[in-house]
Amino acid sequence: MKSFAESRDGLRIAYEIVGQGEPVLLVHGFASSRVQNWRATNWYKTLTDAGFQVMAMDCRGHGESDKPHDPAYYSYDLMSADILAVLNAAGIADSHLIGYSMGAYLGIQLLMERPEVIRKLVIAGVGENYFHQREAIRFGISNALLAPDPAHITDPTQKMFRAFASQPGKDIAALAACMRGGRRYFSRDELSGATRPALVICGENDDVSGPPEPLADAITGAIAVTVAGRDHMSAVGDKATKWAVVGFLNS
Numbered sequence: 001m002k003s004f005a006e007s008r009d010g011l012r013i014a015y016e017i018v019g020q021g022e023p024v025l026l027v028h029g030f031a032s033s034r035v036q037n038w039r040a041t042n043w044y045k046t047l048t049d050a051g052f053q054v055m056a057m058d059c060r061g062h063g064e065s066d067k068p069h070d071p072a073y074y075s076y077d078l079m080s081a082d083i084l085a086v087l088n089a090a091g092i093a094d095s096h097l098i099g100y101s102m103g104a105y106l107g108i109q110l111l112m113e114r115p116e117v118i119r120k121l122v123i124a125g126v127g128e129n130y131f132h133q134r135e136a137i138r139f140g141i142s143n144a145l146l147a148p149d150p151a152h153i154t155d156p157t158q159k160m161f162r163a164f165a166s167q168p169g170k171d172i173a174a175l176a177a178c179m180r181g182g183r184r185y186f187s188r189d190e191l192s193g194a195t196r197p198a199l200v201i202c203g204e205n206d207d208v209s210g211p212p213e214p215l216a217d218a219i220t221g222a223i224a225v226t227v228a229g230r231d232h233m234s235a236v237g238d239k240a241t242k243w244a245v246v247g248f249l250n251s
Helices: 034-039 043-049 076-090 102-113 135-146 156-165 172-179 213-218 239-250
Strands: 002-006 012-018 022-027 052-057 095-100 118-124 198-203 223-227
Touching: 002 076, 012 034, 012 076, 022 034, 022 076, 022 102, 034 043, 034 052, 043 052, 043 239, 052 076, 076 102, 095 102, 102 118, 118 239, 135 156, 135 172, 156 172, 198 213, 198 239, 213 223, 223 239
Parallel strands: 022 052, 022 095, 095 118, 118 198, 198 223
Antiparallel strands: 002 012, 012 052
16 A cells, blocks of 8 residues: 655655565666556565565655655755655664665665665666766756657667656656756775675666676675676566575575
8 A cells, every 4th residue: 555754855755565574675766666667577576475575665756756846856865865764654674675776876875874774785777887977977868858859869878768757657857857966976995884785786788787796896795696688677677687686685
């Protein structure tokens, strides 16, 4: 059943809880939602069949959560705090966390700043390119989302995100604002101080994430897995991704 947590700046953050067992919080990728990223790809069934309780949230600007159009609402500081708000509303002190793409960035932020709330962290759809962030890329995607005529977009990544963000029911202005929100990235030296088990998993053909090994190598004790033949959009629902994640959570 859908519920709402209140963010520290007064937004409603939608989430739902399914099943019984050890809790796993699912945090979706940019321009997706808990339904599209996790339920429609059978993650709910995979995890509940494996004996876990699923908590899945809609990040601000997405799904059934509130969708302001000001980039000031979309810092990773605020968005990672929304995860804490969901845990608090659900009465759960700590949980496994599976983040995909944007959700994995938020998971990394909590890994470094609030490790006590994470049992194990799955960083999916984020790899080597974590260390090669360019604000111009994000702002280019944001501009592409708001371009009057998508036919004039030539950059493949911008075209991909424009098409994804244009799907029915999505608020493209909120998503453009989200892409412009403030970000915090951690250095290799900082990541070496991580204290929770982590799995870094990416598709073999994922040019958005890059390979998982360089990021896993920076996080003490992290495991790297590559999903053969998959890209950024297809790796999330692949059975090999699910097997690797469930095996990691059960280890």
